[in-house]
Amino acid sequence: MDQVLSLHVGQSRIELVEGDLVTQAVDAIVNAANEALQQGGGVCGAIFRAAGAEQMQQACNAVAPCPTGEARITPGFALPARYVIHAVGPIFSRYAPEEADRLLISAYHASLALARQYGLDSIAFPSIATGIYGFPVERAAPLVLRALREDLQLHQAPTLVRMVLWRDTFPVYREAFAQMQP
Structure with missing residues (x-):
């Protein structure tokens, strides 16, 4: 984690880092x-x-399936994180762009709602759906960051929301x- 960008939203903050999601010591x-x-x-495979x-x-089988735009939670097992929240983003080519946007934002909101439900203070996200699911990262980034900020303005939890990104998406x-805007 070389470069960390941070934006405070009330008592919470959004961080942007280049790094490896599976090494994050978050809830x-x-x-x-x-x-x-x-x-x-x-x-997914790395996790x-x-x-x-x-x-x-086995844990995923117990809570599957998970429709696009929703999320499920399992223990983190051998990960530094106590939990894994499994969020399903849209396969971009299957939807009208506005519907894909809605489903992507919904996956982030559902993840944050689960974090609050479980009393978690910190969560780390990848860039959902911008890999093999083909959601254009240039379209996703402003949508995702705006959705995270709006969610934190409304709920003030979790206190840390970190986007952990690969070198190409950072x-x-x-x-x-x-x-x-701050």
């Missing part, structure tokens, strides 16, 4: 999951491997972050 990390909550590739794939799959989010 929960968010998995960019599929509706069946099966082990996948990318972020399953780091948590303990067999245990994680600059796009950094630009969107710079455009946000």
Whole structure:
């Protein structure tokens, strides 16, 4: 975690970091999951491997399925995070752009609602749906950051919301972050 950008929203803050999601020492990390909550590739595969794939799959099977735009929670097992929140973003090509936007924002809101329900103070997100699901990161970044800020303005929890991004997506989010008004 070299560069950390931070925006305070009341008692909470949003952080933007370039790094590895599975190493985050937060209460929960968010998995960019599929509706069946099966082990996948990318972020999902990395989370399953780091948590303990067999245990994680059993826990996911118990709470599956998870419709697009919703989220489910499981223990974090071997991860530094106590929990994994599995959020399903939209496969961009399957929806009209405005509906894809709504479903993406819904996945983030559902994740934050679960964090509050479980009394969690810190959560780390990847850029949901911008990998294999094809959601354009340039479209996602301002939507996601605005949705996170609005959610924190309304609920003031969790106190830390961290976006953990890969080297290729970090600059796009950094630009969107710079455009946000304090």
